[in-house]
Amino acid sequence: MAGSTLEIKNLHVSIEDKEILKGVNLTIKGGEFHAIMGPNGTGKSTLASAIMGHPKYEITEGSITLNGEDVLEMEVDERARAGLFLAMQYPSEVSGVTTSEFLRSAINARREEGDEIPLMKFIKELDKDLDYLEIDQNMATRYLNEGFSGGEKKRNEILQLMQIKPDIAILDEIDSGLDIDALKVVSKGINKMRGEEFGCLIITHYQRLLNYITPDYVHVMMQGRVVKSGGPELAQRLEAEGYDWIKEELGIEDETVGQNA
Amino acid sequence: MTVETKLPYDRSYIEQFSSQLNEPAWMKELRLNALEQAESLELPKPDKTKIGKWNFTRFKHTASGEVETITSLTELPVEIQDFFDKEALPENLVIQRNHTVAFAKLNDDLANKGVIFTDIFTALREHEDLVKRYFMKDAVSVDEHKLTALHAALMNGGIFVYVPKNVQIKEPLQVVFWQEDPEVALINHVLVVADENSELTYVENYISNNQNEETVANIVTEVIAQDNAKISFGAVDNFAAGTTTYVNRRGVGYRDAQIDWALGQMNDGDTVSENVTHLVGDGGSANANAVTVGRGKQTQNFTAKIVQFGKNTDGQILQRGVMKESATTIFNAVGKIEHGASGANSEQTSRVLMLSENARGDANPILLIEEDDVTAGHAASVGRVDPMQLYYFMSRGIRKEEAERLVIYGFLDPVVRELPIDAVKKQLKQVIERKVN
Ligand SMILES: Nc1ncnc2c1ncn2[C@@H]1O[C@H](COP(=O)(O)OP(=O)(O)OP(=O)(O)O)[C@@H](O)[C@H]1O
Numbered sequence A: 001m002a003g004s005t006l007e008i009k010n011l012h013v014s015i016e017d018k019e020i021l022k023g024v025n026l027t028i029k030g031g032e033f034h035a036i037m038g039p040n041g042t043g044k045s046t047l048a049s050a051i052m053g054h055p056k057y058e059i060t061e062g063s064i065t066l067n068g069e070d071v072l073e074m075e076v077d078e079r080a081r082a083g084l085f086l087a088m089q090y091p092s093e094v095s096g097v098t099t100s101e102f103l104r105s106a107i108n109a110r111r112e113e114g115d116e117i118p119l120m121k122f123i124k125e126l127d128k129d130l131d132y133l134e135i136d137q138n139m140a141t142r143y144l145n146e147g148f149s150g151g152e153k154k155r156n157e158i159l160q161l162m163q164i165k166p167d168i169a170i171l172d173e174i175d176s177g178l179d180i181d182a183l184k185v186v187s188k189g190i191n192k193m194r195g196e197e198f199g200c201l202i203i204t205h206y207q208r209l210l211n212y213i214t215p216d217y218v219h220v221m222m223q224g225r226v227v228k229s230g231g232p233e234l235a236q237r238l239e240a241e242g243y244d245w246i247k248e249e250l251g252i253e254d255e256t257v258g259q260n261a
Numbered sequence B: 001m002t003v004e005t006k007l008p009y010d011r012s013y014i015e016q017f018s019s020q021l022n023e024p025a026w027m028k029e030l031r032l033n034a035l036e037q038a039e040s041l042e043l044p045k046p047d048k049t050k051i052g053k054w055n056f057t058r059f060k061h062t063a064s065g066e067v068e069t070i071t072s073l074t075e076l077p078v079e080i081q082d083f084f085d086k087e088a089l090p091e092n093l094v095i096q097r098n099h100t101v102a103f104a105k106l107n108d109d110l111a112n113k114g115v116i117f118t119d120i121f122t123a124l125r126e127h128e129d130l131v132k133r134y135f136m137k138d139a140v141s142v143d144e145h146k147l148t149a150l151h152a153a154l155m156n157g158g159i160f161v162y163v164p165k166n167v168q169i170k171e172p173l174q175v176v177f178w179q180e181d182p183e184v185a186l187i188n189h190v191l192v193v194a195d196e197n198s199e200l201t202y203v204e205n206y207i208s209n210n211q212n213e214e215t216v217a218n219i220v221t222e223v224i225a226q227d228n229a230k231i232s233f234g235a236v237d238n239f240a241a242g243t244t245t246y247v248n249r250r251g252v253g254y255r256d257a258q259i260d261w262a263l264g265q266m267n268d269g270d271t272v273s274e275n276v277t278h279l280v281g282d283g284g285s286a287n288a289n290a291v292t293v294g295r296g297k298q299t300q301n302f303t304a305k306i307v308q309f310g311k312n313t314d315g316q317i318l319q320r321g322v323m324k325e326s327a328t329t330i331f332n333a334v335g336k337i338e339h340g341a342s343g344a345n346s347e348q349t350s351r352v353l354m355l356s357e358n359a360r361g362d363a364n365p366i367l368l369i370e371e372d373d374v375t376a377g378h379a380a381s382v383g384r385v386d387p388m389q390l391y392y393f394m395s396r397g398i399r400k401e402e403a404e405r406l407v408i409y410g411f412l413d414p415v416v417r418e419l420p421i422d423a424v425k426k427q428l429k430q431v432i433e434r435k436v437n
């Protein structure tokens, strides 16, 4: 089998009775890298959260399936074990639980009871990824995200990605707050995941990240919908010209989710 | 209001009890005086918890029959074996079974250096002067209230530790107080004295199994750190639901002394606990760390207090509690800086995590400062498990129960990790696990 397929059809999502996503259609397959761009407040993070199952978001219409299975019927942890992963725009800080403990639990959650990953093997693989992402060893023994800088939190999300090895990953603004070197390292980590078995949805504001991670498809979100899709050249044009030309083309005046075309 | 509780044991009983133990005359006298005072003194009044109706006086005082000694630790019940690291059994260990020593060993080298580590009755006979010098003198007084007086009158167990000047002990001293008889009270006295420039680590475990039978634990612990001495004191209290506990752990630190407490307060019955440290000399420091998990219908009141008399002293209080079911817990953290203690620093943090709608938790940080040139700070919170944290865990595939477990452990970890012996730390984690699930 050549990887998983995540299929989003006509997805409508509300938060506190306010409709934010208004019919999103998107299909991500193993082996594909998709990028979603779009102005602030247009529903990108909402889409990511709805896919993962954030408790605050209510799906009012449409469907999400993973290899034909209904994702919306699954609890958050079941979605994750089915193969989904979300690198969060603002990951929580958890006092008292180290990154290493957190990761070990995540890995063991995917294994049978009694077949937990041997500690030495876990440490070896963790060290390898820490090295690859140029993360200080002692970060693994610090409490999860507590007191981490913005950039450290992002690296930690990618560390988790590499350790958990999901089938489909959604990366929400993984590039925000990263300095140039960190951006390169994080991109290197994401690129290492590339393969037939791995599909990825990258939410970003900047072409810069896409210079390092070339997407196969680029989508633009406005007003809670995907309003335009294309290849990597679309991202380049957005970087050069901004969003006005799309708004003009589609007759959109205000791109935020409160508005309708 | 005077409490009209009839005391369970009389003068002649105590005279006989003391004689059987061959106690020195002053001790018998002290007991008898204490009994008299116990009749008129009132119960202590822990802030915000009413204990007037708690059972502190209905109990059996002694166990019947001979206590069997233990020749090998493998004879012990598994829950007690958990206190030790199987690979590296403790070098210095006393097991008190009901009131009698069932196992005792002390590293020869320490014994040769003059370290004393023995039960309180043996100490009263063999090291009378030392015990007399410290017993309920500098730390806890007999006449503080009814329970301290009752304690002195009816003390039926305990340990004496003495580390001479300039002796630093690296290996911990460990004691297990095993209340095997479900009806017998433990009126236990722990006296730890670190002489000038000495250093020691002491860890104690209390354990009982009386789910249904009612009894009492009345514990007074006195910890004395002379000039420049350093004491690390760890404890895991694990009395079963039938035991009503009063536990008073008090420290006195002289010049440049350090007393660090790490208390795992895991009783299942109603509990009043006070942990007070007096920093008498200049330059002393104290860390009072405590955790608890409240469950069932139990009511608990924990007071951690550091009183600073000395200049440039440092007092740090850290309390963490997890409350489930209908448990009620009050945390009082009191930092007191006396007039003249210039340069002192006092900080306290109390945090309570509520796991149920019916549980009650209250955290009261209090600063009492009578000196200008000091620094102080406090923080308190009562909260619930953060749903965003759970979402984050679950988004990594971790099941909800496991996520909650990790968050709860994480919440208690800052205190748990302070326990000085790894095996005891592990055992505390097991007790926490049992209480949380
Ligand atoms: N709890 C909430 N209550 C009300 N509105 C909300 C809530 N959460 C999100 N929204 C609104 O939903 C809209 C979409 O938000 P979302 O976070 O999906 O945008 P985004 O495209 O990710 O923006 P950005 O690029 O700034 O990250 C915004 O207008 C936001 O204010």
Ligand SMILES: [Mg+2]
Pocket: A044, A045, A046, A089, A172, A173
């Ligand atoms: Mg966003």
